[in-house]
Amino acid sequence: MASLELTAQELGITDKQWNILAKFKEVIKDEIRPTHTDYYLVKWLKARNYDISKAESMFRNSMKWRDEFGTDSLLTEFKDPEVLEKHWTGGTTGFDTDGRPLFLMACRGMDFKGIFRSVNKSDLHKFHIKRMMRLLEIGKEQTAKTGKQIDQTTVVADMDGLTLKQFFVPGMDQMYEVLRIYESNFPEFLGAAYVINGDWKSKVLGKFIEADQLPVSWGGTQIDENGDEFCKTKVIYGTEVPKSYFLKDKGLLNEKNTVKINVKRGSAKRIEFNVDEENSALKYAFQTDNHDVGFGIFKAKNPKDSVKDMQPLIQPKRLNCHLVPESGSIRLQEKGLYLVIFDNSYSWARSKTVYYDIEILKPDKTSDMKVEELKEGEEEEEEIDENWKTQLEDKLTDNERC
DSSP states (O other), X not given: OOOOSSXXXXXXOOHHXXXXXXXXXXXXXXXOOTTOOHHHHXXXXXXXXTOHHHHHHHHHHHHHHHHHHTGGGHHHHOOOOHHHHHHSOEEOOOBOTTSOBEEEEEOTTOOHHHHHTTSOHHHHHHHHHHHHHHHHHHHHHHHHHHSSOOOOEEEEEEOTTOOGGGOOHHHHHHHHHHHHHHHHHSTTOEXXXXXXXXXXXXXXXXXXXXXXXXXXXXXXXXXXXXXXXXXXXXXXXXXXXXGGGOSGXXXXXXXXXXXXXXXXXXXXXXXXXXXXXXXXXXXXEEEXXXXXXXXXXXXXXXXXXXXXXXXXXXXXEEEOOSSSOEEEEEEEOSOEEEEEEEEOTTOSSOOEEXXXXXXXXXXXXXXXXXXXXXXXXXXXXXXXXXXXXXXXHHTSOGGGOO
């Protein structure tokens, strides 16, 4: 059994839970990194109700995700998109009475539709993960100052002025993905959350948050260096996003490497890539003229394999990519045949025009892409058989179908 650095009392857990932590640490010892303290490791057990098997699966999946996503370099290497820097609400003004950093969010004036039309999914995810990691860094700084373990954040959300008109369904789907990333990879991150309403001051101020830690406009006493009661040098407030940020007009339609295809109603387009080096990567970007399209990536043994015989790397899913291009990359650990699928089998009424730029990146970062019979102007459509169509449709949940 692995040894622990801290006692059960120091960790705030029972002796039984302490013993479970020791066993858990032994099970995952091959994945433990220098920054993984006992405080950090016990979070995974708490998230899975001290079930070692479930916590191990969660932990290992997260470590793999962190390596592929590049989380350790986000704080130093990722530059926030300007539209998010200027128009996505949020900021820190102090700490709650437990020493946790306060993160303030104001929903009034947030132009969700404008924002989601101006940033791709990958950058949106990186922006929010980077923001979370910065809050964790602030917690570490507080721990060093106070000697008290600070590894959570308190959120204060001002929902005043939020209207249904602000909601944008494709954007909300992306935010759900961000929340899933939080839940799967940053367990026990949220210490407390407060929503401002009429009597919130009497319930929260003084008991959980001191008044001098909040701006005057939020019910506190703090003003910023400019004398601003909103503390706008610390907290970003949402405003309308200028159309000059919109990606639709900057998308793939006019890029020289872009390939245009037509995916007829009730059918799918399969694009094959033969990868001859291990640890290559598939980088993709695509968008449609109008409406959504299904997208998935598979590893196959031969081109005629049925879906059930292929290994799904990205499960087929309908994506709203007509407003903002969809982009990303995936590691190809093995040599072999890979298929990218643009699926329109669920649509009985509309064909979809898809613009895409896909390339295979070798480990040395050089590009090697082979696309057959998909050049501009070719209209032959690969009609899929009913078996293939059924299998693709089975991978779409009922609420995703037209």
